[in-house]
Amino acid sequence: MKKEQISFSYEVLNAIELLPEADQELLKKAREVTQLAYAPYSRFFVGAAAILQNGKIITGTNQENASSPVGLCAERVLLSAAASLYAGIPIQTIAISYFNKKNGKSEHPAAPCGICRQTLLEYELRQQQPIRLVLAGMEGKVFVINDVKSLLPLYFSGADMR
Numbered sequence: 001m002k003k004e005q006i007s008f009s010y011e012v013l014n015a016i017e018l019l020p021e022a023d024q025e026l027l028k029k030a031r032e033v034t035q036l037a038y039a040p041y042s043r044f045f046v047g048a049a050a051i052l053q054n055g056k057i058i059t060g061t062n063q064e065n066a067s068s069p070v071g072l073c074a075e076r077v078l079l080s081a082a083a084s085l086y087a088g089i090p091i092q093t094i095a096i097s098y099f100n101k102k103n104g105k106s107e108h109p110a111a112p113c114g115i116c117r118q119t120l121l122e123y124e125l126r127q128q129q130p131i132r133l134v135l136a137g138m139e140g141k142v143f144v145i146n147d148v149k150s151l152l153p154l155y156f157s158g159a160d161m162r
């Protein structure tokens with residue numbers, strides 16, 4: 001029997017000020033747009049902001065529905081907006097933040113859910129270049145992850161169907 005191991009490393013920064021300027025701006029934007037989320041059911045307001053290779057910044061927020069599975073996460077709203085408005089332009093970095101209005105907390109980074117990881121992966125493979133992720137609450141530590149693949153070990157993709 002052979003054992004395999006998959007590991008990945010990511011950066012943990014103690015404060016937003018330790019990020020490069022462009023990432024700081026993107027994270028601030030993600031934090032700002034949490035206010036535009038439509039989250040009357042969970043009251044968990046998520047904001048995402050992406051910078052594209054052409055320098056444009058796109059944002060997305062979670063959009064809930066009375067029928068809960070119909071709701072969309074901020075990440076997938078963002079990706080659809082980017083692909084619709086700037087088809088074919090690669091995404092460089094996505095910053096994701098949130099505010100939990102139920103308990104007022106937002107002090108640790110929250111990582112994308114499973115469906116969003118799979119969706120992000122499709123975009124990363126499609127554009128053939130990594131999408132960086134910058135994750136943080138409204139305060140506290142910041143995680144920087146260099147690509148989406150790292151978040152989905154042994155991922156399933158179109159290549160598996162060829």
Ligand code: THU
Pocket residue numbers: 039042044045046061062063064071072073074075111112113116
């Ligand atoms: N949510 C996101 O927008 N992104 C994630 O990665 C995790 C969860 C949203 C979905 C739902 O509207 C609310 O947060 C609570 O799950």
